[in-house]
Amino acid sequence: xxGQTDDDRSSHSNDPRWGDLEMADMExxxxxxxxxxxxxxxxxxxxxxxxxLKGKTKGNTSGTxxxxxxxxxxxxxxxxxxxxxxxxxxxxxxxxxxxxxxSEACGRVKxxxxxxxxxxxxxxxxxxxxxxxxxxxxxxxxxQMVDGQKYNRSFLKKVSGYVMxxxxxxxxxxxKETLRYAAFLRLPAKMSRDDKLKRVDEVIVKIGLEHCKNTxxxxxxxxxxxxxxxxxxxxxxxxxMKPRLLFLDEPTSxxxxxxxxxxxxxLRDLAHTENCTVVCTIHQPAxxxxxxxxxxxxxxxxxxVYHGPADEVVNHYAEAGFPCPMHTNPADHVLDVISPAKFTxxxxxxxxENAEKIRLLYTPPHVEDPPEKKRKKxxxxxxxxxxxxxxxxxxYLFLRAMQNVMRARMVLFAQLVQTIIFGILIGTVFLDIGRxxxxxxKRLPVLFFICINQGVxxxxxxxxxxxxxxxxVLRERASGAYYVSAYYVAKMMxxxxxxxxxxxLFSCIVYFLVGFQHDAxxxxxxxxxxxxxxxxxxxxxxxISTFCRTVTLSITILPLALEICRLYGGFFLPPSxxxxxxxxxxxxxxxxxxxxxxxxxxxxxxxxxxxPSELVNGVCPIxxxxxxxxxxxxxxxxxxxxxxxxxxxxxxxxxxAFVGLRWVKG
Ligand SMILES: Nc1ncnc2c1ncn2[C@@H]1O[C@H](COP(=O)(O)OP(=O)(O)O)[C@@H](O)[C@H]1O
Ligand SMILES: [Mg+2]
Numbered sequence: 218x219x220g221q222t223d224d225d226r227s228s229h230s231n232d233p234r235w236g237d238l239e240m241a242d243m244e245x246x247x248x249x250x251x252x253x254x255x256x257x258x259x260x261x262x263x264x265x266x267x268x269x270l271k272g273k274t275k276g277n278t279s280g281t282x283x284x285x286x287x288x289x290x291x292x293x294x295x296x297x298x299x300x301x302x303x304x305x306x307x308x309x310x311x312x313x314x315x316x317x318x319x320s321e322a323c324g325r326v327k328x329x330x331x332x333x334x335x336x337x338x339x340x341x342x343x344x345x346x347x348x349x350x351x352x353x354x355x356x357x358x359x360x361q362m363v364d365g366q367k368y369n370r371s372f373l374k375k376v377s378g379y380v381m382x383x384x385x386x387x388x389x390x391x392x393k394e395t396l397r398y399a400a401f402l403r404l405p406a407k408m409s410r411d412d413k414l415k416r417v418d419e420v421i422v423k424i425g426l427e428h429c430k431n432t433x434x435x436x437x438x439x440x441x442x443x444x445x446x447x448x449x450x451x452x453x454x455x456x457x458m459k460p461r462l463l464f465l466d467e468p469t470s471x472x473x474x475x476x477x478x479x480x481x482x483x484l485r486d487l488a489h490t491e492n493c494t495v496v497c498t499i500h501q502p503a504x505x506x507x508x509x510x511x512x513x514x515x516x517x518x519x520x521x522v523y524h525g526p527a528d529e530v531v532n533h534y535a536e537a538g539f540p541c542p543m544h545t546n547p548a549d550h551v552l553d554v555i556s557p558a559k560f561t562x563x564x565x566x567x568x569x570e571n572a573e574k575i576r577l578l579y580t581p582p583h584v585e586d587p588p589e590k591k592r593k594k595x596x597x598x599x600x601x602x603x604x605x606x607x608x609x610x611x612x613y614l615f616l617r618a619m620q621n622v623m624r625a626r627m628v629l630f631a632q633l634v635q636t637i638i639f640g641i642l643i644g645t646v647f648l649d650i651g652r653x654x655x656x657x658x659k660r661l662p663v664l665f666f667i668c669i670n671q672g673v674x675x676x677x678x679x680x681x682x683x684x685x686x687x688x689x690v691l692r693e694r695a696s697g698a699y700y701v702s703a704y705y706v707a708k709m710m711x712x713x714x715x716x717x718x719x720x721x722l723f724s725c726i727v728y729f730l731v732g733f734q735h736d737a738x739x740x741x742x743x744x745x746x747x748x749x750x751x752x753x754x755x756x757x758x759x760x761i762s763t764f765c766r767t768v769t770l771s772i773t774i775l776p777l778a779l780e781i782c783r784l785y786g787g788f789f790l791p792p793s794x795x796x797x798x799x800x801x802x803x804x805x806x807x808x809x810x811x812x813x814x815x816x817x818x819x820x821x822x823x824x825x826x827x828x829p830s831e832l833v834n835g836v837c838p839i840x841x842x843x844x845x846x847x848x849x850x851x852x853x854x855x856x857x858x859x860x861x862x863x864x865x866x867x868x869x870x871x872x873x874a875f876v877g878l879r880w881v882k883g
Contacts (some may be wrong), residue, residue, distance in 0.1 A: 299328035307359035335516035378455025389624035445476030614707035644730025756870035763877030814859030
C-alpha cells in the first residue's frame with residue numbers, strides 16, 4: 218500500500234491469513250445460477266460448504282443444506298499465497314440460451330492485477346460474474362478453478378472478495394463504524410475483539426481513509442464521504458478478510474482521474490504485496506492507470522481478443538498491423554481499433570475484422586483440465602475458522618440496527634411530532650366525550666379512528682425504510698457476512714424497541730383527553746392493543762415489502778391492503794351486519810381485532826345515562842356498554858381472543874416476511 222514500510226510488508230507476509238477464511242457459507246440455495254449483467258444483479262444464494270467443496274462448477278450448481286462451515290483453524294499459515302484463478306472454455310448464454318454472451322474463454326492469473334477491458338456490451342461483467350459465481354439470470358458452463366481445483370460459490374466466499382459497481386452502504390454509519398461492524402460480523406470468532414479493532418485501524422490506514430474515518434458514509438440525499446472514498450471503503454471492507462482473490466466490477470466508474478488512479482494503485486499494491494489476485498473490469502482507463510495493470514484481457518463481442526501481460530499488448534497490436542500512434546493512450550488505442558467509430562454497417566464490419574486479425578495472433582494459455590475427482594477437504598480447507606456465532610451476529614446486527622435507527626433522528630423526530638399532534642387532535646376533537654347518549658355516538662368513531670391512526674402511520678414509515686435496507690442486506694448476504702435469520706431477529710428487536718414507544722405516548726395523550734373509563738387495568742389493556750395494532754401493521758408492511766422488493770411496488774400494494782383492513786375493520790359494517798360471503802376478508806382485518814378489542818375493553822362495565830332531551834318517550838335507550846356490544850355484535854369474541862388473533866397475525870406476517878427476505882431475491 219502507499220506509504221507502507223518494508224516492516225509492514227514483512228509483517229503481513231508472515232501474518233496467518235485468518236482474514237480470508239471467514240466468509241463462511243451462510244444459507245443454502247442455488248449457486249452461480251443465471252447471469253448477472255449489472256453488478257447489482259446478484260444471485261445471493263450459496264451452498265452448504267461441505268457440499269461446496271465437492272461441488273462441480275458448471276455455472277449452475279446447487280445445494281440445499283443449511284449448515285455453517287465450522288471447522289477449527291489449523292494449518293492456517295498455509296493459506297498465505299495469492300489464489301491462482303484459471304478458467305477454461307467458459308461459455309455464458311442468455312437465460313433462453315439464444316444469445317451467447319461469452320464463449321471460448323480461457324485464462325489464468327495469480328498474484329497479479331488483471332484488468333478486463335472491452336467496449337461496452339463486450340461481456341466483461343458476464344465473465345467476471347461467471348468467475349465469481351454470481352451469474353443471476355444467465356447460464357454458464359465451463360471449468361473454473363482456484364489453485365487447479367474446481368470451485369463454487371461457497372468456496373469462493375471464503376477466499377475471495379467482490380466489490381460491486383454500485384456501492385450500497387448504510388448512510389448513517391461512519392467509515393470506522395461500517396468497517397467495525399463488518400469486522401465483528403465477518404472475522405472469525407476466535408479472533409479477539411482487540412485484534413479485530415486493530416485490523417480495522419490497519420485497513421483504514423492502508424487504504425487511506427484515516428482523514429475521514431469519523432465521517433458518515435452518506436448517500437445521494439445526504440452529504441457524506443466522496444465517491445472515491447466510498448469505493449475505497451468498499452475495498453477496505455473486503456480487505457478486512459484478507460482475501461486471496463478480489464473481484465471488482467468497474468471500480469473506477471464515476472471517479473475523477475486522480476481518485477481512480479489512487480484506487481488502482483491500491484489494487485496494484487494489493488496484488489504485489491498482499492498476496493492477492495486482483496481481477497477487475499474497467500472501461501477506458503487513463504494511461505497512468507493502464508500502466509498499473511500487470512495483465513490485460515481484452516474482450517469483444519464475448520470473445521477474448523487478447524490476454525497477456527499489459528505491457529505487451531501494444532506490440533501484439535502492432536504485429537497484427539495496428540501500431541499505437543505516438544502520444545496516444547494505449548488503453549484508448551486497443552479499444553479504438555476494435556470499436557466502430559460510428560454505428561454504420563461498414564464501420565462495424567471493419568471493427569469486427571480488426572478484432573479478428575488481432576485475435577488470430579492470440580494463443581490462449583494452456584490451462585490444465587481440472588482433476589476429475591472432486592475437491593477433497595484438505596488441510597487448507599480446514600483452515601477456515603468458524604465465523605461468529607449466530608448469537609453474536611444477532612448482537613452486532615442489533616447494535617448496528619439501533620445505531621441506524623437512532624441516527625435517523627429526523628425520522629424519529631417526525632414520528633414523535635406526528636404522534637403528539639395526532640394525539641392532541643383526536644383528543645381535543647373528541648374531548649371528554651362523557652357518558653351521555655351523545656357521547657356514546659362518538660365513542661365508537663373515536664375508537665376506530667385511533668386504530669386506523671396507529672395502524673397506518675407505523676406501516677407507512679416502515680415501507681419507506683425497509684426496501685432500501687433490503688438491498689444492502691442481500692448484498693452482505695451474497696458475500697457471506699451473516700445468517701439472514703440473525704439479521705432478521707436483530708432488525709425486529711431493534712425496530713420493536715423503538716416503535717413500542719410511540720403507541721405508548723399516543724395512548725397517554727388520547728386516553729385521558731377523550732376521557733375513556735378511568736381504570737388502570739383498562740388503560741393498560743388499551744396500551745397493549747395500541748402496541749399490538751401498530752406491530753401488526755408494521756408486520757404486514759414488512760411482509761409486503763419483502764415480497765414486493767421495491768418501494769414503488771410496496772407503496773402501491775400496502776395502501777390496498779390497509780384499505781381492505783380498514784373497510785372490514787368492523788366499524789363501517791359491524792360484524793353482526795356483515796354479509797356471510799365477506800366474512801373471510803373481515804377475519805383478515807387486523808383493524809377489526811384492534812377495534813373490537815378496545816371497544817370491548819371500553820364498553821364493558823360502562824354506565825351510560827341520558828340528558829332530559831335524550832330521553833325517548835321518557836326512557837333512556839342505552840344505559841350500558843354491554844347493550845352496545847350486543848347491538849354491534851362485538852360479543853362474538855373476547856378481549857383476549859382479539860389479542861391472541863393479533864399476536865398470531867404478527868407471528869404469521871413476520872414468518873412470511875422472513876420467507877420473503879430469505880427466498881425472494883433480485
Ligand atoms: N440476461 C441477458 N439476456 C440477454 N442478453 C444479455 C443478458 N445479460 C447481458 N446481456 C447482453 O450481453 C452483453 C454483455 O453484457 P455485459 O457482460 O454486461 O457487458 P459489459 O460488462 O462488457 O458492458 C450485452 O450486450 C448485454 O446486453
Ligand atoms: Mg459491465
